[in-house]
Structures are given as structure tokens and as C-alpha cells.
Amino acid sequence: MIRGKRILLGICGSIAAYKAPHFVRLLKKEGAEVQCILTPDAHLFVTPTALATVSQRPCLTEFTKSEDGTWNNHVALAEWADVFIIAPTSANTLAKMATGRCDNLLIATYLSAKCPVHFAPAMDLDMYRHPSTLSNISTLQSFGNILLEPGTGFLASGLEGKGRMMEPEEMVNSLKIHFELAQQLNGQHWLVTAGPTYENIDPVRFIGNYSSGKMGFAIAEALAQSGAKVTLVAGPTELETHHPNIQTIKITTALQMLDACLSVFPKVNGVIKAAAVADYRPETIAPEKVKKSSDTLTLQLTKNPDILATLGKMKTNQKIVGFALETENALEYAQQKRINKHADAIVLNSLKEEGAGFQTDTNRVHWVTESGCESWPLLPKEEVAKLIVQKIVSL
């Protein structure tokens, strides 16, 4: 997927820059053309000579060439690239990208870029979790830039935590997937559900579940990055999405989720239902706070509509992908759900598997279709989402 692609590699002043020549070598081995641009301080961490040697192109830092004063044309550089990847992205460059402060060649090229931009933050854990850094990352995501999530582990400061630049091998994989997915869903419209539903008991209490929305939001992002327009119907969650291709409808209850889904379903190419929907709701909602009186309290529950099954029955050309969260006989129940709900595929996850299911940043899932079950390793939810998108392309 990378052969022949023109990759602009921006390198900032961060210790992770020492990995840049290795990253360039990996890209060159895949057959890419690589042009390096450094921020003024990046040479303190990696030499331009090393980068020029492995990339087989002069390494650029200044607006003009020192030999003859001619212009390093940032507009032409940006137009040349199929993709611009900024790795490592320092906290300083993140802030400049988010605010448009343009005082070096790398940022001028970034502001001129019409190609997809990927950025791989690398910094100490406290810098990474500072609200201003997190807010700058969100801003870049709202521009449609793609975050290459940093890893957790030993940092150059001697501390341990989140802030390690994504490893070069993983970045190459991510670019491969990007080129494979990019534009594959162009012109398509997908419906995604995410998060829990809350079913009110009285004005202060509800029946809910532990879904954080991370899985569903990651799927919405992956679809949007593949060129699809996405309607994301989200239950109560703190998460937000900024991708310009994603329109979010916020709901609270299963009935509201059903209404929101029905309103867009006839227009979409497919649906992915990652939400954890309450199967039952209180038959009546007490208008005032229920007072503590007797030792026991019985709530009469009534069944919620099965949204996935409802959409499955209505489908014309739409592809239907459901989730199944099981604790026992997982594969058997998943296959039953696929058949009963008229789904093309079920993404099965089990609460029995470590790192899978509710709230975690990772998931371990099994892709269940008529032809059988494919198991994937434990992966970040973003990577699981990309694999799901690859699968729906082939459905």
C-alpha cells in the first residue's frame, strides 16, 4: 500500500526524534519516497545528515536554502505529499498546529497541507496529560488530523507513563491501513451507536451500565477517516468527537436511541451497533424522588425494543453489524444473535477476557459471520475499529 507514496515526514525537537532515521528506513523499504522537514531544534536530537542519507533527499529546516538563499517552497512541499506525518510531535509544535502560529518551515508546510495529516505526540507524561496539550490534540482532531496515540512505558525523563511516541513499525502499519482504507467508503453514510443507555426510575436514579462509549466512538472515527459520513447516536458519555464527517446525536434512553436510529436508517449504507442498550426499563417513572420506606422495593420492568433486530427486519440494502457482549457460551450466543437480528456480522467480546469489554482502552474481539469466526488479538480500540472498517468494506 505504501509503494510509490510520497510521504512528508515532519520531525520536532523531542528525544523520540532519534527513532526517525529507523522510521525513514522502514518507509523506504516499503518503496515510499520520503522528504524530511525538521523544526529548528530537531537537529539537537537527530542529525540532518543521517536523515538525508536514509531518505536520499536533502533534509529541510529553514525557509530558505543557506547556499544560495532560494526558497524552500512550503506550498509545493505540501502539494507534493500524499500524506504528512509529524513524528515526533512536540508539545510546542502541537500548540502551534492548533493555533496556526507559523514561525518555521514545518508549520508553514502543515498549514498549506491539503493531504491527510497524522501526528504522533511524544513528551513526558505530565506534559502529555496537561489540559492544554489534551485540548490542542482535540483541536487537531477536529481539523480531521489523525492522532497516532502515544504508548505507555518508560520515558526519557526516567518516569513511567503515557507519552512514548508510537513505535516506527506501528506507524508504518498505521500508514498502510490508512492508504488501504482512505476513500474506500467515500460517498457512503454509516450509522454508529455508542455508549450506554440510562433508563430513569425517578428524577434522581436510573438503570444503566458500564459502557464508556470508547469502542463506538473509535468506530465512528475509523469510518470517518475512510471517507464515510457518519451519524453517531451516543448514550450518556464524557467522550466527544471532533471529526468533521461525524454528526453526533446525543440520547439518554433506549427509546430515544431507537427514534434517532429510525430517523437516519433509510438513508444509510450500514449500521454498527456498539452501544450497550438496556434490555428493560422501569414500567413507570416516578415523578418525584422515591422515598426510602420498607426493607425491600420492587421495580416493575418492561422490555425495551431491540433496536438492532428492528433495523435488521427493516433493512433493504443496508449492512448490519451488531455487537455481542457475553460471559458464557460466547460464540454460540453470538451466532444466535447474528441470525435472530438479521445481522451480517457480529463483533463478539467477552467480559471473561482481560483487557476486553467495558471501559478499557483495548478490546479483544471475534468477527462472527455466516462463514465462521475470526479471532483478533488484544488491540487498542482504535485498531479494533480500523479492522472492523476493513471487514465491512469486504462485506
Ligand code: PMT
Ligand atoms: O463502551 P465501551 O466501554 O468501550 O465498551 C464497549 C462495549 C463492551 C459496550 C462494546 O464492545 C459492546 O460489546 N457493545 C454491545 C453490548 C451489548 O449490549 O451487547 P448485547 O449482547 O446485550 O447486545 C447485542 C446487540 O444488540 C448489540 O449490538 C446491542 O447494541 C444491540 N441491542 C441490544 C439490546 C437492545 N434493546 N437493542 C439493541 O440494539
